[in-house]
Amino acid sequence: MKSTPVIAIDGPSASGKGTVAQAVAAELGFHYLDSGALYRIVGLAVVRAGGNLENESEVLSILLKIHIKFEQAQVLLNGADVSDAIRAEPISAAASKVGAHARVRHALLQCQRDFRQQPGLVADGRDMASVVFPDAILKIYLTASAEARAERRYKQLIGKGFNASIAALLQEIRLRDQRDSERAAAPLQKCADAVEVDTTHLSVAQSIARVMALYRALPR
Numbered sequence: 001m002k003s004t005p006v007i008a009i010d011g012p013s014a015s016g017k018g019t020v021a022q023a024v025a026a027e028l029g030f031h032y033l034d035s036g037a038l039y040r041i042v043g044l045a046v047v048r049a050g051g052n053l054e055n056e057s058e059v060l061s062i063l064l065k066i067h068i069k070f071e072q073a074q075v076l077l078n079g080a081d082v083s084d085a086i087r088a089e090p091i092s093a094a095a096s097k098v099g100a101h102a103r104v105r106h107a108l109l110q111c112q113r114d115f116r117q118q119p120g121l122v123a124d125g126r127d128m129a130s131v132v133f134p135d136a137i138l139k140i141y142l143t144a145s146a147e148a149r150a151e152r153r154y155k156q157l158i159g160k161g162f163n164a165s166i167a168a169l170l171q172e173i174r175l176r177d178q179r180d181s182e183r184a185a186a187p188l189q190k191c192a193d194a195v196e197v198d199t200t201h202l203s204v205a206q207s208i209a210r211v212m213a214l215y216r217a218l219p220r
């Protein structure tokens, strides 16, 4: 439904997109799409099936057999709650690998667009503004330095009871940035019509306030 407003929030991993997007969605009473979770579920499914993440046809055939469901705060893979499992660091890398395949991205397109429902949607990912919702009313490119992002991811993982090392996370984040920006299919990019918000020196509350201010300033 084209008339339903979409706020697209793209940016590199651990830039705070998820936290900011969820808060903005809650404040506006909008739906929320965590598109990264979709790629993570596919990555997890391929790893669990012992498949080859680099093989597009193999990933696609696994994707076509699984059942994905978002239920409130839970993410379900074939009916089982995988909300925590998809956040583990090896699955971040797996998500980034499956996301490099054009046919995999295409297969996930409609599922993402189905989240566009009244009264509106806040969508977070890498290609929300460029590919999935090019007619979004507000496009944000949310970023932060790689160091700040590694530190945030570290705190997030430790908080969830995972083991983590900042040095390893920083290296992984740089690798993922490179893979996400250099891939041929829907690379991570700041669209010409997106507003960049650098959160390196902003608190979560300040980042949310910045996005809300940009939304409120839109012409009605």
Ligand code: C5P
Residues within 6 Å of the ligand: 013, 014, 035, 036, 037, 039, 040, 092, 095, 096, 097, 099, 100, 124, 125, 126, 127, 128, 176, 180
């Ligand atoms: O946002 P998140 O870190 O959960 O995304 C995990 C991975 O999924 C990213 O590194 C990226 O490779 C992939 N992804 C993507 N397109 C999106 C969202 C995520 O390719 N729209």
